Amino acid sequence: xxxxxxxxxxxxxxxxxxxxxxxxxxIILGVLIGVLPGLGGANGVAILLPLxxxxxxxxxxxxxxxxxxxxLFGGAITSILFNIPGEPxxxxxxxxxxxxxxNGRAGEALTAAFTSSFIGAFVAVVxxxxxxxxxxxxALKFGPPEYFAVYLLTFCSFVGMGKxxxxxxxxxxxxxxxxxxxxxxxxxxQLRLTFGISELMRGxxxxxxxxxxxxxxEILLSMExxxxxxxxxxxxxxxxVLETWKKLPKYWMTSLRSSLVGIWMGITPGGATPASFMSYxxxxxxxxxxxxxxxxxIEGVIAPETAAHAAGTSALLPMLALGIPGSxxxxxxxxxxxxxxxxxxPLLFVEQKDFVWGLIASMYLGNLVGLIVVLSTVPLFAxxxxxxxxxxxPIIVVICAIGAYTVHNAMLDIWFMLLFGAVGYLFKKxxxxxxxxxxxxxxxxxxxxxxxxxxxxSQGEVSILxxxxxxxxxxxxxxxxxxxxxxxxxxxxxxxxxxxxFAVEQPVD
Amino acid sequence: xxxxxTNTVEHRSGVxxxxxxxxxxxxxxxxxxxxxxxxxxxGSGWTSDGPGAGYFPFYIGIILCISGAGTLYQALFGKxxxxxxxxxxxxxxxxxxxxxxxxxxxxAVQFIGxxxxxxxxxxxxxxxxxxxxxxxxxxxxxxxxxxxFFMFEVWFKVPLFKGQFDPLHFLGY
Numbered sequence: 001x002x003x004x005x006x007x008x009x010x011x012x013x014x015x016x017x018x019x020x021x022x023x024x025x026x027i028i029l030g031v032l033i034g035v036l037p038g039l040g041g042a043n044g045v046a047i048l049l050p051l052x053x054x055x056x057x058x059x060x061x062x063x064x065x066x067x068x069x070x071x072l073f074g075g076a077i078t079s080i081l082f083n084i085p086g087e088p089x090x091x092x093x094x095x096x097x098x099x100x101x102x103n104g105r106a107g108e109a110l111t112a113a114f115t116s117s118f119i120g121a122f123v124a125v126v127x128x129x130x131x132x133x134x135x136x137x138x139a140l141k142f143g144p145p146e147y148f149a150v151y152l153l154t155f156c157s158f159v160g161m162g163k164x165x166x167x168x169x170x171x172x173x174x175x176x177x178x179x180x181x182x183x184x185x186x187x188x189x190q191l192r193l194t195f196g197i198s199e200l201m202r203g204x205x206x207x208x209x210x211x212x213x214x215x216x217x218e219i220l221l222s223m224e225x226x227x228x229x230x231x232x233x234x235x236x237x238x239x240x241v242l243e244t245w246k247k248l249p250k251y252w253m254t255s256l257r258s259s260l261v262g263i264w265m266g267i268t269p270g271g272a273t274p275a276s277f278m279s280y281x282x283x284x285x286x287x288x289x290x291x292x293x294x295x296x297x298i299e300g301v302i303a304p305e306t307a308a309h310a311a312g313t314s315a316l317l318p319m320l321a322l323g324i325p326g327s328x329x330x331x332x333x334x335x336x337x338x339x340x341x342x343x344x345x346p347l348l349f350v351e352q353k354d355f356v357w358g359l360i361a362s363m364y365l366g367n368l369v370g371l372i373v374v375l376s377t378v379p380l381f382a383x384x385x386x387x388x389x390x391x392x393x394p395i396i397v398v399i400c401a402i403g404a405y406t407v408h409n410a411m412l413d414i415w416f417m418l419l420f421g422a423v424g425y426l427f428k429k430x431x432x433x434x435x436x437x438x439x440x441x442x443x444x445x446x447x448x449x450x451x452x453x454x455x456x457x458s459q460g461e462v463s464i465l466x467x468x469x470x471x472x473x474x475x476x477x478x479x480x481x482x483x484x485x486x487x488x489x490x491x492x493x494x495x496x497x498x499x500x501x502f503a504v505e506q507p508v509d
Numbered sequence: 510x511x512x513x514x515t516n517t518v519e520h521r522s523g524v525x526x527x528x529x530x531x532x533x534x535x536x537x538x539x540x541x542x543x544x545x546x547x548x549x550x551x552g553s554g555w556t557s558d559g560p561g562a563g564y565f566p567f568y569i570g571i572i573l574c575i576s577g578a579g580t581l582y583q584a585l586f587g588k589x590x591x592x593x594x595x596x597x598x599x600x601x602x603x604x605x606x607x608x609x610x611x612x613x614x615x616x617a618v619q620f621i622g623x624x625x626x627x628x629x630x631x632x633x634x635x636x637x638x639x640x641x642x643x644x645x646x647x648x649x650x651x652x653x654x655x656x657x658f659f660m661f662e663v664w665f666k667v668p669l670f671k672g673q674f675d676p677l678h679f680l681g682y
Binding site for chain 1: 526529530533534537540541543544547548551555560561562563564565566569570572573575576577579580583595596600603604606607608610611612614615618619623627630631634635638639640641649653657661665666667668669670
């Protein structure tokens with residue numbers, strides 16, 4: 001019951017008027033970010049990160065995590081009303097959400113989406129409350145080889161569980177590591193790969209990469225399709241909400257299954273987007289009304305939304321307990337921790353109790369506040385999408401430029417942002433996944449440090465990664481995942497796979 | 510910005526996807542070689558006090574080369590060559606109509622600062638691409654910029670880049 005006490009302590013930390021205000025501001029900004037095309041959880045948090053430099057770490061993380069919850073909620077609004085997923089993880093919500101809106105059941109679909117988002121997040125937070133301290137306690141025993149093995153596992157699981165060409169996943173990851181290596185070497189102090197350009201000494205900041213890849217890249221992509229918003233209008237009144245809530249308990253099985261899928265995909269760096277697709281596919285297979293999916297089934301809204309929110313929330317568990325983020329947004333939050341002077345990892349639970357439990361308590365409260373805010377303000381946010389794209393596009397470019405500039409107060413960063421934008425556009429079109437690039441850029445230095453420390457201990461013998469059962473187990477698992485594309489090909493030869501019933505194109509996150 | 514799918518679906522012309530794919534893969538291969546040679550120069554071996562500065566990047570460079578070469582091979586000689594059009598003329602025109610002004614905007618920021626450049630950029634974008642009336646555009650852009658000014662300089666105390674042109678300098682901003 002230690003966790004419960006700690007949690008209540010956390011609530012006492014966050015229940016100050018200032019923190020509550022920041023929570024509301026965060027949620028509203030987050031929903032706004034989620035609704036606008038081109039601004040998403042990751043780059044939204046990245047852009048707003050500089051605003052928190054002067055705040056206390058606890059207030060700052062409350063505001064930033066609430067922006068993240070808001071963005072998760074906001075994605076559903078555009079998918080249901082406009083058939084335009086505001087975020088990649090709400091693509092699966094459009095399958096049944098938009099048909100529901102067309103049938104005049106927009107209010108019902110929105111209520112179902114928001115409520116299941118809340119349930120998914122809630123289950124995930126309960127899991128974090130009890131699991132994270134355990135994982136952290138366990139991880140306190142880790143030395144450099146174990147850490148490097150965990151990093152290895154993180155990156156290998158991208159290859160093993162990702163869709164698409166393993167070469168592309170590797171390439172995207174290695175680009176991230178290579179960019180992270182640019183600048184001052186953390187061990188010897190040498191300048192690396194700067195090619196005599198002194199401005200490169202600072203290296204490439206991952207915040208710039210996130211803003212460019214996800215922000216500018218997304219704008220270019222939506223421009224290509226030539227956006228024309230034709231939205232359904234929505235009114236949510238208490239009657240619709242109550243009626244929908246009455247229906248929801250019937251689908252408890254779907255909610256539970258989707259939450260578990262989401263939690264699993266969130267802890268392993270699968271991410272919210274595959275989680276939502278997987279959960280939609282499972283629901284379609286298992287539901288008695290599965291054949292009607294795609295025509296406006298409420299279950300088809302519940303499944304992906306629950307999973308996406310559960311995944312988005314549980315991605316914070318490895319970030320808090322191990323210092324290894326499970327999603328690009330968690331990576332940005334991790335970058336925030338470093339900037340506020342906190343060392344992410346298992347020691348956080350020992351040294352920064354206020355911060356950790358404040359954050360976990362704010363997850364409970366933030367999602368509840370988020371649910372209330374979105375239910376009451378949907379028409380307002382829906383009207384934002386009626387603003388023509390030719391007003392929104394330049395404003396988003398300006399916001400991205402400001403965000404890129406404020407990271408280091410450097411003009412060169414804005415140019416890099418544009419460059420990353422072009423790269424993001426090309427990579428998205430060619431199905432290169434962007435998440436490994438961002439995570440490698442964030443973790444590059446730390447992974448390298450633990451690798452070099454491990455190598456120092458063993459005097460250059462790679463066998464240290466199999467020196468004891470713990471590190472050996474993690475490394476072996478990593479190797480299996482890395483070679484999974486080959487293994488599965490061999491398995492398919494031996495035993496031909498069953499025809500896939502659910503063949504929806506899954507986008508790479 | 511109107512969707513013109515009806516007449517573009519029929520005759521989409523442009524570069525095939527596999528060519529773009531190959532070019533990007535070649536770029537990754539070159540990047541890998543640059544990283545390898547860069548870290549060789551730094552010392553990718555074992556120095557007196559442990560692994561040298563280029564030790565880790567050297568292997569990253571090798572992974573880059575392998576994945577670049579793999580993708581290049583798949584793009585050019587793979588079983589399923591993707592000959593679909595990567596972007597057609599209409600699409601590339603729309604993309605560039607956002608990207609080129611964005612580049613010009615960043616260049617302008619370099620000289621006249623974020624606020625002034627942003628105001629001009631938003632207004633011109635609205636007038637030229639959005640076909641809004643000049644008055645409406647200028648008012649919108651001014652409102653946005655003033656809002657940003659208060660948000661960053663006044664409320665959150667984050668100074669932004671002002672370049673050579675700083676009309677509010679006398680106020681201390």
